[in-house]
Amino acid sequence: MARAGLTAQRLVAAGADLADEAGFEQVTLSALARQFDVKVASLYSHLKSSQDLRTGIALLALRELADRAGDALAGRSGKDALAALADVYRDYARDHPGRYTAARLPLDPETAAASAGVRLARMTRAVLRGYDLGEPDQTHAVRLLGSVFHGYVSLELAGGFSHSAPGSAETWPRIVDALDALLRNWPPPA
Template sequence: MARAGLTAERLAEAAAELADAAGFEQVSLSALARRFEVSVPSLYSHVKSTHDLKTRVALLALAELADRGLVALAGRSGRDALTALGNVYRDYARAHPGRYAAARMPLDPATAAASAGLRHTEMIRAILRGYDVPEAEETHAVRVLGATFHGYVSLELAGGFDHSSPSSERSWSRAMDALDALLRHWPDE
């Protein structure tokens, strides 16, 4: 019988699509087996476990996000760079909620170190170059920016800002204004 020609990469890609369509928690080897018309145990030739599969989706999402962030930051600085990167996260989360959820999955330290996670830190750090945040404060500022980006996107995605005015669109824009103002006037220690 004809082979499906599976690889761990193709499985991760299909799992990412499934996650976006049905939610990250719905990702299962069973679902993928159906999708590729293959028996479930066959998938264990490519992937160690469901957790392994999900981890691959997480790494995929982190890498895609970092790629997009890098493109968005090219040639921009200051407020421009800030909103560009913010929009990358927000747009990605809305277009690929399952992948975004995957990217938030806790990774074990070794996997995390080999992931694109560090590139994300670097990108936020790059934004700070357009502002006068003292070097000793950089990490703090990176964490605050990362937290606000992630927190906003995560609350918005969970529907926290639905059905109430003003629109989330407007609040997001004001959030970017606020972060810009914050970085321009970063408080003294």
């Protein structure tokens, strides 16, 4: 019998909060059972496995990121849109480090295709329309932006930039400026 008040949605939300507090790698059904003062077996009425929980957190994080991006990008184009998208990733990672890690969880193709990750990819391509890139250059540019955003944010969260001046807050807009310049002057194929 399912414990009153426990639902898959509530467990995923609690798991997302736990991920932000303790790290995504610490999220397990056992940890959630302790949090709700129930036996692990009672959670199986709502979730199939720890992987099911982790996938739920990833999907939640992707929805939150896509919602933030949609709000941030409304009415923007060009460099303004690029900066807004970059800030969405950086701010979300700083606000929700565990969820941010979860958003990068590899998903099976069917789950990925039904996730808000598709919406995020469409928004990234919409930003790139301001730079007049055709295919396959647009795909290359999507990969470049993802690499820079995720790489910078991951290094920043790990303290990788805390040992030298200037501070990472000063570097971030410079990176966005450099990306804008590169996108406006995209090199032809070699």
